[in-house]
Amino acid sequence: MENCKCAHAKSDLSLLKNVLDKYKDVPGSLITVLQKAQEIYGYLPTDVIYHIADVMGTTPAEVMGVATFYTQFRLKPVGKYLIMLCQGTACHVNGAERIESAICKRLEISDGDTTADGMFSLKNVACLGCCSLSPVMMINGETYGSLTPQKAVEIIDGLYAKEANE
Amino acid sequence: MRIVIGEGSCGIAAGAHKVYEALEKCGCGKRLGITGCIGMCFLEPIVDIYDGDNLQKRLVRVRESDAQTIAAAVESGDLSLLDSLEITEDDKSFLDKQTRIALRNCGVIDPTDIDDYIKRDGYKAIERALGMTPEAVIDEIKKSGLAGRGGAGFPTWFKWNAARASESTPKYLICNADEGDPGAFMDRAVIESDPHNLIEGMLIGAYAIGAQEMIVYVRAEYPLAIVRLEAAIEQARSSGFLGENILGSGFSCDMRIKAGAGAFVCGEETALIESLEGKRGMPRLKPPFPAQCGYNDQPSNINNVETFANVAWIILNGGEKFAAMGTENSKGTKVFALTGKIKRGGLVEVPMGMTIRDIIYDIGGGIRGGRQCKAVQLGGPSGGCVPYDKFDTVIDYKELAATGAIMGSGGMVVMDDTTCMVGMAKFFLDFTAKESCGKCVHCRIGTKRLLEILTRITAGKGRPGDIELLEELCGGVKDGALCGLGQTAPNPVLSTIRYFRDEYEAHINEKRCPVGECRELLTYSIDKDKCRGCTLCAKKCPAGAISGAVKLPHEIDRDVCIKCGQCVTLCRFGAITVR
Numbered sequence: 026m027e028n029c030k031c032a033h034a035k036s037d038l039s040l041l042k043n044v045l046d047k048y049k050d051v052p053g054s055l056i057t058v059l060q061k062a063q064e065i066y067g068y069l070p071t072d073v074i075y076h077i078a079d080v081m082g083t084t085p086a087e088v089m090g091v092a093t094f095y096t097q098f099r100l101k102p103v104g105k106y107l108i109m110l111c112q113g114t115a116c117h118v119n120g121a122e123r124i125e126s127a128i129c130k131r132l133e134i135s136d137g138d139t140t141a142d143g144m145f146s147l148k149n150v151a152c153l154g155c156c157s158l159s160p161v162m163m164i165n166g167e168t169y170g171s172l173t174p175q176k177a178v179e180i181i182d183g184l185y186a187k188e189a190n191e
Numbered sequence: 192m193r194i195v196i197g198e199g200s201c202g203i204a205a206g207a208h209k210v211y212e213a214l215e216k217c218g219c220g221k222r223l224g225i226t227g228c229i230g231m232c233f234l235e236p237i238v239d240i241y242d243g244d245n246l247q248k249r250l251v252r253v254r255e256s257d258a259q260t261i262a263a264a265v266e267s268g269d270l271s272l273l274d275s276l277e278i279t280e281d282d283k284s285f286l287d288k289q290t291r292i293a294l295r296n297c298g299v300i301d302p303t304d305i306d307d308y309i310k311r312d313g314y315k316a317i318e319r320a321l322g323m324t325p326e327a328v329i330d331e332i333k334k335s336g337l338a339g340r341g342g343a344g345f346p347t348w349f350k351w352n353a354a355r356a357s358e359s360t361p362k363y364l365i366c367n368a369d370e371g372d373p374g375a376f377m378d379r380a381v382i383e384s385d386p387h388n389l390i391e392g393m394l395i396g397a398y399a400i401g402a403q404e405m406i407v408y409v410r411a412e413y414p415l416a417i418v419r420l421e422a423a424i425e426q427a428r429s430s431g432f433l434g435e436n437i438l439g440s441g442f443s444c445d446m447r448i449k450a451g452a453g454a455f456v457c458g459e460e461t462a463l464i465e466s467l468e469g470k471r472g473m474p475r476l477k478p479p480f481p482a483q484c485g486y487n488d489q490p491s492n493i494n495n496v497e498t499f500a501n502v503a504w505i506i507l508n509g510g511e512k513f514a515a516m517g518t519e520n521s522k523g524t525k526v527f528a529l530t531g532k533i534k535r536g537g538l539v540e541v542p543m544g545m546t547i548r549d550i551i552y553d554i555g556g557g558i559r560g561g562r563q564c565k566a567v568q569l570g571g572p573s574g575g576c577v578p579y580d581k582f583d584t585v586i587d588y589k590e591l592a593a594t595g596a597i598m599g600s601g602g603m604v605v606m607d608d609t610t611c612m613v614g615m616a617k618f619f620l621d622f623t624a625k626e627s628c629g630k631c632v633h634c635r636i637g638t639k640r641l642l643e644i645l646t647r648i649t650a651g652k653g654r655p656g657d658i659e660l661l662e663e664l665c666g667g668v669k670d671g672a673l674c675g676l677g678q679t680a681p682n683p684v685l686s687t688i689r690y691f692r693d694e695y696e697a698h699i700n701e702k703r704c705p706v707g708e709c710r711e712l713l714t715y716s717i718d719k720d721k722c723r724g725c726t727l728c729a730k731k732c733p734a735g736a737i738s739g740a741v742k743l744p745h746e747i748d749r750d751v752c753i754k755c756g757q758c759v760t761l762c763r764f765g766a767i768t769v770r
Binding site for chain 1: 232235371376452455468469530568571605615618628
């Protein structure tokens with residue numbers, strides 16, 4: 026795959042060299058490699074998946090199988106802000122569904138999508154473990170609790186305003 | 192005086208670290224310290240003022256703007272300045288009825304400092320265990336009656352004994368910290384607040400079975416837990432509690448962390464092993480059991496975080512003392528994550544044998560907003576609900592199983608009379624259908640079909656016979672699935688049918704959601720006596736379903752109405768009723 030000329034071949038594969046050198050001979054380290062790759066590229070581009078398979082001595086199908094099995098891995102790039110909306114039981118009981126529809130309406134996207142301007146991605150997640158603050162969402166590591174539909178929209182508006190000022 | 196801030200994930204989410212930074216700015220830097228999760232999530236952020244080791248005052252719901260006052264009070268020594276922030280006597284009672292063993296250091300010690308742990312008898316249990324034979328350690332655990340706290344409740348000593356009896360080497364000791372049950376967070380709290388307790392418990396287990404390596408499989412969604420545990424492992428290693436020839440005993444064992452990548456099924460032990468090996472986390476056929484053929488096809492023993500968190504205490508205090516607590520079938524204590532429509536939500540650790548009512552009312556303070564309690568969900572998507580009239584059931588593996596629920600990992604989500612139970616069953620099946628790994632047909636397709644039927648019932652398209660069809664399918668999935676995920680996935684459906692059959696019938700036969708939660712079953716109408724004909728709703732209705740002349744009562748065309756609820760929010764006269 027070193028000389029891959031397909032349409033997907035655009036990622037800078039040299040960024041992954043250190044990771045692959047460290048793990049390519051360690052059995053059972055595929056998930057770790059994918060996690061590191063996602064840290065580097067923000068998601069798992071197709072050419073990166075092919076490259077990992079090549080270096081680790083396995084098939085792209087095997088790597089793809091693992092990448093699609095776990096919810097952590099993304100096959101598409103995400104927006105500047107990633108909204109992780111908790112869908113745990115406590116959040117559900119306290120109205121996470123209403124929060125979701127408010128966010129979807131505001132950003133005109135649905136779960137798993139990214140806004141056309143590349144600013145926001147929405148991802149429903151199972152339990153962030155902050156149940157007493159439910160309903161909860163996390164945006165780029167920051168947790169926002171005790172949400173109402175209105176409050177959620179205000180937070181997004183606030184981030185848009187912040188971007189406009191910068 | 193020292194100022195100690197509760198910095199578990201919940202506390203930080205509530206703003207604890209911002210309070211920390213604000214206090215730092217006020218010149219309190221040298222007095223500041225952190226601790227883990229105290230368990231009183233409903234009062235976060237929490238700040239404790241200590242004089243030496245004595246807690247002088249516990250401040251709750253502290254904001255950044257309180258930092259100046261706190262700094263002034265601590266500098267002057269006049270703590271009466273902080274009376275308005277102090278925890279109330281009533282809220283203090285949250286801790287009174289608890290017995291803390293697994294959580295004994297949580298919210299007390301600094302989780303980032305091994306010396307704090309050592310001061311509270313830390314690493315004394317491993318010292319004692321290393322002076323015993325491995326068989327004697329297993330025997331002590333047997334006496335204690337400790338059972339797996341991850342959900343299944345299998346006797347811990349039995350697993351240890353089986354792994355010990357396997358002759359092949361190397362052996363592995365694995366900790367399952369893939370806490371995937373939505374609504375449960377006790378494992379995260381233990382790792383974040385008392386990581387050395389987990390390390391010590393695991394070390395004792397590793398010595399008992401003869402393992403050379405310990406692996407903790409942690410959910411990737413718990414970044415703080417991973418950071419704290421990594422730091423703790425490093426400290427333990429440099430203090431000689433991990434590595435070669437531990438405490439001069441000749442026993443060597445090291446530890447590493449493996450971050451999961453997000454899959455609920457990896458809580459199942461054989462799926463967890465597959466994931467550790469870098470593969471898709473799909474369960475294996477048992478036998479062979481992990482004790483014979485587990486990680487890398489070697490003997491492996493897997494226990495849950497909370498199980499390990501009890502081990503050091505048992506070795507130090509004796510198995511009999513642990514077994515003295517609880518019921519005939521269930522010994523010791525259990526940690527629950529109390530959430531949902533509860534006044535005082537948080538982490539509670541109670542002796543087995545306490546009733547559900549005691550936990551929800553005496554510790555949790557009852558239902559929020561003065562509503563009527565309806566049921567509590569135990570064991571998350573694998574468990575079932577216990578209705579209000581069965582709240583005198585005691586916390587005991589067998590008693591809870593008899594209600595159709597399970598002990599589970601300890602999620603306790605309280606529901607009030609605004610929660611639709613059919614909707615709840617649908618919510619859990621949506622979860623399990625998404626999380627099914629797809630290996631067995633019964634689970635992969637069965638959960639999907641269950642979800643479809645539940646979806647159509649909540650959408651007002653239920654058919655006569657749907658309840659019986661659900662029951663039949665549930666039986667099939669339970670019998671046909673390979674692992675715990677599939678075998679328990681039907682539980683939320685079966686238990687809601689068992690206790691709330693009338694709600695299912697109302698949805699199917701009358702096309703009505705008794706609590707008014709299922710949107711597609713709601714009907715909107717305008718009360719002619721209250722409507723002033725202001726036309727606001729008609730102007731704003733996105734579907735154009737409202738009509739009427741100015742100053743005359745309006746009407747909603749139900750065939751056009753999309754049930755968005757906008758008119759209800761807009762109406763200033765409360766004229767729109769929803770049923």
